[in-house]
Amino acid sequence: MSVRHALLALLSEGPKYGLQLRQEFEERTGDVWPLNVGQVYTTLGRLERDGLVEADDAHEDERQRGYRITAEGEKELAAWFGTPSEAGSPPRDELVIKVLVAMGVPGVEVGDVIQIHRRHLVELMQQWTRIKEDEGRLDLALALAVDAELFRLESVVRWLDAAEGRMKRSSLGPAPAATPRPRLRLRARSR
Amino acid sequence: MALLEMHRVTKVYGEGASQVLAVRDIDLSVAAGDLLAVMGPSGSGKSTLLTIAGSLEDPTSGEVVIDGQLLSGMSRNDKARLRRRSVGYVFQDFNLLPGLTALENVSLPLELDGVRARRARELAAAALEELGLDERVAHFPDELSGGERQRVAIARATVGERHLLLADEPSGALDSASGEAVMRMVLAACRRGLGAVVVTHNAQLASWADRVVFIRDGRLVDQTAIPPSPESLLQQGSEP
Ligand SMILES: Nc1ncnc2c1ncn2[C@@H]1O[C@H](COP(=O)(O)OP(=O)(O)O)[C@@H](O)[C@H]1O
Numbered sequence: 001m002s003v004r005h006a007l008l009a010l011l012s013e014g015p016k017y018g019l020q021l022r023q024e025f026e027e028r029t030g031d032v033w034p035l036n037v038g039q040v041y042t043t044l045g046r047l048e049r050d051g052l053v054e055a056d057d058a059h060e061d062e063r064q065r066g067y068r069i070t071a072e073g074e075k076e077l078a079a080w081f082g083t084p085s086e087a088g089s090p091p092r093d094e095l096v097i098k099v100l101v102a103m104g105v106p107g108v109e110v111g112d113v114i115q116i117h118r119r120h121l122v123e124l125m126q127q128w129t130r131i132k133e134d135e136g137r138l139d140l141a142l143a144l145a146v147d148a149e150l151f152r153l154e155s156v157v158r159w160l161d162a163a164e165g166r167m168k169r170s171s172l173g174p175a176p177a178a179t180p181r182p183r184l185r186l187r188a189r190s191r
Numbered sequence: 192m193a194l195l196e197m198h199r200v201t202k203v204y205g206e207g208a209s210q211v212l213a214v215r216d217i218d219l220s221v222a223a224g225d226l227l228a229v230m231g232p233s234g235s236g237k238s239t240l241l242t243i244a245g246s247l248e249d250p251t252s253g254e255v256v257i258d259g260q261l262l263s264g265m266s267r268n269d270k271a272r273l274r275r276r277s278v279g280y281v282f283q284d285f286n287l288l289p290g291l292t293a294l295e296n297v298s299l300p301l302e303l304d305g306v307r308a309r310r311a312r313e314l315a316a317a318a319l320e321e322l323g324l325d326e327r328v329a330h331f332p333d334e335l336s337g338g339e340r341q342r343v344a345i346a347r348a349t350v351g352e353r354h355l356l357l358a359d360e361p362s363g364a365l366d367s368a369s370g371e372a373v374m375r376m377v378l379a380a381c382r383r384g385l386g387a388v389v390v391t392h393n394a395q396l397a398s399w400a401d402r403v404v405f406i407r408d409g410r411l412v413d414q415t416a417i418p419p420s421p422e423s424l425l426q427q428g429s430e431p
């Protein structure tokens with residue numbers, strides 16, 4: 001999550017004050033990502049240093065200072081929107097590692113490890129879903145943010161389901177052949 | 192009083208070597224207002240559990256109680272009557288009768304139960320209107336979209352006095368928005384006082400339920416705790 005680019009996006013709509021940016025950021029992200037004021041000013045300071053925004057004038061009190069996006073900032077923003085967010089790296093998730101490791105450990109039921117996580121994920125999903133219940137009062141930004149979280153959690157549950165099914169089939173199936181396993185190298189794609 | 196109780200319900204299909212233990216030792220209770228989800232992979236016994244809960248099939252052993260009435264020992268006719276009055280069943284493939292309009296599909300079970308045709312149609316129209324289908328009442332199933340057909344199926348399952356809703360993968364092949372719409376309807380029905388059991392392999396659908404139980408190889412192996420309020424999620428203050 002790039003606060004830097006989110007602030008640039010808000011400033012591309014017109015000049016704004018720091019406090020205003022914070023409030024709009026929280027509104028636009030459905031209040032799912034609280035942002036503290038300090039973080040807003042630190043980020044604005046860096047954006048200014050990099051020439052992506054400029055302050056109205058050098059007002060002593062930063063709260064009185066309005067910020068506007070520069071032409072460089074517009075370019076940076078367009079590049080950000082045009083770049084797919086990082087999603088291509090191989091799975092390094094702690095959960096994935098835990099399940100893979102659990103498979104080899106004597107006395108550990110992988111199925112139990114999976115179910116403990118599945119239950120926890122579904123409980124989290126129940127809480128997120130509750131937020132959507134009152135449709136009449138559901139703000140669009142919040143609904144979208146909640147959906148994003150639900151799809152993310154669901155994908156983990158689906159992986160757990162698939163992992164369980166795969167292990168079940170392999171334990172029923174023929175014993176694995178004793179041929180050496182080809183070494184598969186997963187490496188983060190350099191961009 | 193529980194609308195549905197299952198005690199140590201077991202179902203065996205087939206005999207000898209080809210015997211399948213589809214569900215075993217199921218204990219379950221659903222009260223008015225409850226929305227229960229049963230989550231499990233394909234072949235885990237979800238449909239079997241639901242058909243037994245809906246008295247469409249008899250368990251090999253164990254007891255099922257619907258509306259306080261013990262099913263074992265009831266005649267087929269009594270069971271059918273109880274089912275028509277109390278239980279609404281939503282099948283995975285909707286199961287609408289193709290030769291009947293949306294309205295007739297919904298009013299038919301009432302008429303079978305002895306409600307006068309005019310009254311049955313009024314109730315059916317009200318149920319369809321509730322689900323936003325007022326303009327589709329005269330359409331036949333093949334003139335409706337998948338989502339609309341599903342809504343007709345839910346209207347049929349909740350029409351009249353029926354207060355136990357059983358749904359088998361109710362969003363079948365629907366997209367996620369329609370799946371959500373289906374669960375909203377089921378939840379709304381539960382908030383009005385119905386009790387519902389939804390079986391599904393889909394975690395997003397299941398997460399609409401107050402309680403999720405997990406089924407594996409015919410056994411209920413785990414269930415969610417009552418979740419804390421959603422506010423706790425938003426106040427964790429996770430770094431953006
Ligand atoms: N009528 C039947 N005759 C024989 N076996 C059946 C019958 N119905 C279901 N089964 C078996 O019972 C098990 C559970 O099936 P089912 O309840 O349909 O699971 P699910 O709905 O979770 O996919 C499966 O192994 C299935 O093959």
Ligand SMILES: [Mg+2]
Nearest residue numbers: 237238239359
């Ligand atoms: Mg099934």
